[in-house]
Amino acid sequence: MESIIKTKDLTIAFGGHVAVNEVSVDIPKNQFTSVIGPNGAGKTTFFNMLSGQLTPTKGQVFFKGEDITKKSATERARIGIGRSFQITNVFPNITVFENVRLAIQSRENVRFQMLRHFTKYKAFADEAMSILETVLLKDRAKALAVNLSHGEKRKLEIAMLLALNTEVLLLDEPTAGMSLEEVPAILDVIKQIKEEENRTIILIEHKMDMVLGLSDQVMVLFNGEFLAQGSPDEIMENETVQAVYIGGSQDDKHTSEIGTD
Numbered sequence: 001m002e003s004i005i006k007t008k009d010l011t012i013a014f015g016g017h018v019a020v021n022e023v024s025v026d027i028p029k030n031q032f033t034s035v036i037g038p039n040g041a042g043k044t045t046f047f048n049m050l051s052g053q054l055t056p057t058k059g060q061v062f063f064k065g066e067d068i069t070k071k072s073a074t075e076r077a078r079i080g081i082g083r084s085f086q087i088t089n090v091f092p093n094i095t096v097f098e099n100v101r102l103a104i105q106s107r108e109n110v111r112f113q114m115l116r117h118f119t120k121y122k123a124f125a126d127e128a129m130s131i132l133e134t135v136l137l138k139d140r141a142k143a144l145a146v147n148l149s150h151g152e153k154r155k156l157e158i159a160m161l162l163a164l165n166t167e168v169l170l171l172d173e174p175t176a177g178m179s180l181e182e183v184p185a186i187l188d189v190i191k192q193i194k195e196e197e198n199r200t201i202i203l204i205e206h207k208m209d210m211v212l213g214l215s216d217q218v219m220v221l222f223n224g225e226f227l228a229q230g231s232p233d234e235i236m237e238n239e240t241v242q243a244v245y246i247g248g249s250q251d252d253k254h255t256s257e258i259g260t261d
């Protein structure tokens with residue numbers, strides 16, 4: 001299987017604490033890979049090193065064979081690695097539509113300077129509406145971002161990530177904090193993206209049922225260490241994974257399935 005992202009001995013320490021320890025993995029191209037592991041396993045820290053928000057203490061990140069370890073998050077977005085925006089990147093006092101349109105415009109400005117004439121504006125506007133339709137947020141296009149529910153804000157984050165139009169989408173717990181009614185809608189969105197677009201999706205998720213239903217590949221981290229990688233079935237059958245993660249105490253199990261953040 002062709003890999004798109006590769007890590008070699010990826011390590012980061014905060015003070016004396018090693019949060020990610022010598023993780024070497026291949027993330028397959030055009031596949032859906034989920035990163036799972038109990039709270040504090042190092043999932044978000046690992047993601048931050050893929051997206052360029054954090055610089056590793058040791059080790060390397062490769063994208064299509066190129067060493068990108070020293071590239072900034074902006075440079076990585078430009079070459080094709082996009083990460084779901086935190087809500088701080090959304091302008092609260094403009095509409096949902098305008099947020100997405102501006103994200104598209106910023107993407108285009110990054111690639112080439114363009115004249116802002118009406119046809120270009122219309123192309124951006126049409127694309128923004130199409131993305132909002134994909135993420136099931138078209139009905140809220142005219143709402144101010146500040147007035148969205150938590151679940152709608154997560155959808156807007158995904159919309160803005162799609163607006164970047166990157167080859168790789170990094171999604172960090174897209175359903176975190178959502179109400180139970182909102183989760184299926186966002187699952188549909190992710191399924192739709194997976195089925196319709198030729199993209200590599202890498203997702204951090206606590207909800208095991210979601211991971212198993214959506215993923216082609218699952219990667220397990222535990223205490224900052226790489227534990228296993230394989231198909232959902234292989235991961236479920238892996239005895240080490242069962243011992244430290246799935247078969248943990250009821251409290252651990254609850255935490256890993258439901259998530260706390």
Ligand SMILES: Nc1ncnc2c1ncn2[C@@H]1O[C@H](COP(=O)(O)OP(=O)(O)OP(=O)(O)O)[C@@H](O)[C@H]1O
Nearest residue numbers: 014017019037038039040041042043044045046261
């Ligand atoms: N900036 C930081 N400074 C110090 N310690 C950090 C920092 N970021 C993460 N850590 C520590 O690194 C470890 C891994 O954290 P990380 O957030 O990556 O785990 P996680 O698997 O994403 O957890 P969760 O599922 O709870 O989000 C934790 O022990 C955390 O406290």
